[in-house]
Amino acid sequence: MIVQTLLTLMAVVVLALVVQRNLFSVVVLAGIYSFLMATVLVALDAVDVAMTEASVGAGISTVLLLGALYLCGGEEAKPLTRPWLPLVVTLVIVGALVYGTLGLPAFSDPQAPIHTHVVPRYLSGALAETGVPNVVTAVLASYRGYDTLGETVVVFTAGIGVIALLRRARRAKGEGA
Amino acid sequence: MKREPVLRVVGKLLIPYMLMFALYVQFHGDFGPGGGFQAGVVTAAAVIFYALIFGLPAARRVVPEALVETLVALGALVYMSVGFAGLLLGGNYLDYFVLAHDTVHGQERGIFWVEIGVLITVSGVMLKIFYMFAGRRREG
Numbered sequence: 001m002i003v004q005t006l007l008t009l010m011a012v013v014v015l016a017l018v019v020q021r022n023l024f025s026v027v028v029l030a031g032i033y034s035f036l037m038a039t040v041l042v043a044l045d046a047v048d049v050a051m052t053e054a055s056v057g058a059g060i061s062t063v064l065l066l067g068a069l070y071l072c073g074g075e076e077a078k079p080l081t082r083p084w085l086p087l088v089v090t091l092v093i094v095g096a097l098v099y100g101t102l103g104l105p106a107f108s109d110p111q112a113p114i115h116t117h118v119v120p121r122y123l124s125g126a127l128a129e130t131g132v133p134n135v136v137t138a139v140l141a142s143y144r145g146y147d148t149l150g151e152t153v154v155v156f157t158a159g160i161g162v163i164a165l166l167r168r169a170r171r172a173k174g175e176g177a
Numbered sequence: 178m179k180r181e182p183v184l185r186v187v188g189k190l191l192i193p194y195m196l197m198f199a200l201y202v203q204f205h206g207d208f209g210p211g212g213g214f215q216a217g218v219v220t221a222a223a224v225i226f227y228a229l230i231f232g233l234p235a236a237r238r239v240v241p242e243a244l245v246e247t248l249v250a251l252g253a254l255v256y257m258s259v260g261f262a263g264l265l266l267g268g269n270y271l272d273y274f275v276l277a278h279d280t281v282h283g284q285e286r287g288i289f290w291v292e293i294g295v296l297i298t299v300s301g302v303m304l305k306i307f308y309m310f311a312g313r314r315r316e317g
Contacts, residue, residue: 047209047210048210048211048212048215050210051202051210051211051215052214052215052218055215055218055219055222056218059218059222060218060221060222060225060303060307063222063225063229063307064306064307064310067307067310067311068310071310071313128281129280129281129284130273130281130284130285130288131281131282131284131285132207132208132284132285132288133207133208134206134207134208134209134210136210136212137206137207137212137288137292138288140212141212141287141288141291141292142273142284142287142288145271145273145287145291146270146271148256148291148295149256149257149260149271149291152252152253152256152294152295152298152299153253155298155299155302156249156250156252156253156298156302158302158306159249159298159301159302159305159306160249162305162306162309163246163249163305163309166309166310166313167309
């Protein structure tokens with residue numbers, strides 16, 4: 001019931017986001033969306049993910065978007081042409097995704113493949129094998145340590161990419177002046 | 178916002194607790210929710226908060242750019258070194274149970290250092306991106 005209410009609120013926020021032309025409101029609404037998402041995740045007992053969503057989605061992203069807003073001004077420009085083709089492409093993709101969800105197992109079905117494959121082994125063995133009571137940490141850092149290494153390298157690459165892009169822009173401007 | 182006395186005082190009071198909370202999330206991640214990623218973001222958020230209240234130059238004095246750039250690379254390096262430590266001690270890459278005499282102890286040690294690596298890289302990258310965005314001046 002709580003989850004349904006929150007999801008409805010999220011849909012309302014998304015509609016407001018689409019209609020809104022003031023970019024400051026858009027940033028604030030995106031923050032609200034992230035907080036609602038984090039609350040949904042808490043309601044689903046996924047506290048680790050909720051924490052990430054609240055700190056990254058609502059916290060850091062909002063600050064970065066506000067920083068970008070300071071650089072580019074606060075009002076969204078009116079589109080020059082009617083974007084019919086993007087609308088059609090979006091609707092087709094939405095249709096395909098909704099069609100895809102029809103094939104998924106029902107929500108919180110205990111017989112779903114994801115709950116019957118390796119999860120029982122993680123849940124029963126994690127404490128004895130790793131000595132870590134939080135199974136999420138055990139899976140992330142130990143059983144799936146290789147994946148987490150990949151994620152860390154992705155974050156590292158993102159940082160390096162931003163440095164490479166923005167540094168060059170600044171130097172080129174300095175030479176031009 | 179540099180001249181707002183209320184913000185400055187409240188900020189000064191809050192930032193130590195934010196950093197404390199980041200450390201709690203980091204080292205208590207084995208027992209409760211949290212881990213390196215979340216702790217890294219909270220750490221970066223504390224410094225960003227400081228920068229928003231006291232200005233970017235003040236934040237750059239506390240956490241210099243050179244240090245942040247080092248952190249970006251250092252974290253990934255720490256993580257990979259844990260993998261190589263496993264190799265050197267006779268296991269596969271990222272095998273933790275060879276890191277101590279007792280396999281469970283080895284796992285705990287490996288997870289600890291891996292999470293430290295994630296913390297360092299994530300906080301460094303978040304802070305660096307903020308510095309790069311906030312350091313740019315408006316065009317025109």
